[in-house]
Amino acid sequence: MKVAVKLRKPDYIWDIYIKKLEKVADTVLLYDNQLSGKYDNIEVLITTHVSKDELSSFSSLKKIFLFKTGTDGLPISELKERNISISCSHANAEIIAEHAIALSLALLHRIPEFHNDMHNGIWYSNGSNYYWESIRNQRIGILGYGHIGSCIHQKLSIFTNNIIVFRKSAVYPKGVKYASTADDLIKQSDMIFLCLPKTKDTIGLINHKRLQNMKGKRIVNVGRAEICDEKALFEALKSETLAGFASDVWYREPDKTGKINNITPSAYPFEQLKNVIMSPHCATHEVGAHERYIRDAVTSCINYILKESL
8 A cells, every 4th residue: 555645845753654654555755846747556645735636646545644633625525526535633632622721711811911901011901890700600612522622621620510512413421411502502601612623514603693692702712713704703892792702713824835924814803802812723833732643643544554454
């Protein structure tokens, strides 16, 4: 079996893992800017991305292993048409969950706001309103209960047992409190964690109507930006219908090639709102997380190759 590892640029962390792959399969290292011609004998591809045009170069492809969490950006319909299966890595679910909780605490404790005030020698810029809120007193809702959502649930259980979850599948672990619908979860929650992938069913799920029913509530998004309608979200925050929003995922992000870096995260000025906390899609930028993704993808690939060779 022949395996290709496709990267955007050279990455020294891959050196040891390429050697591991070479012990079980014929392995080739490809870079985006060097792709040319056909790769007819490659059956397995390890990467974070592949375009529709690139996919056509791999005529024998059976399996893709991603060393990242989501499948967004992949030509899903073409992959399904060719019966090419995809395996994502969930190796950093706990790290993403930790970052989500950090965002929620920063939002409730108003840390960026207080920090910026003190930079200017101001102790309480909001006059008599200088109180923060404890997560212990929040009714927590987790929308999307996969690897990340379940990790958030587990970690937040230290603070509170007032946690309710919802996912498309009706099967939940024993003892987990769950809502019957997404709207039911929103109604019962003060703070909603969004842990959903970007799909045709989730894009715009948090729309104008739902946001208008979220007065005084807060959202923490570590899924994908498009889950929330961009304009409706901004307007709900600006009017303070929505009490607060913290997110690691945004509507506009830098070009992955590094050619474009200086870019605001939305067409709307979220960065100007006091009730918004932003991080630059860095939930998996923890020291060691990148290699953890690689190790997991390579281990899964090796197990697949060994099983197929039996």
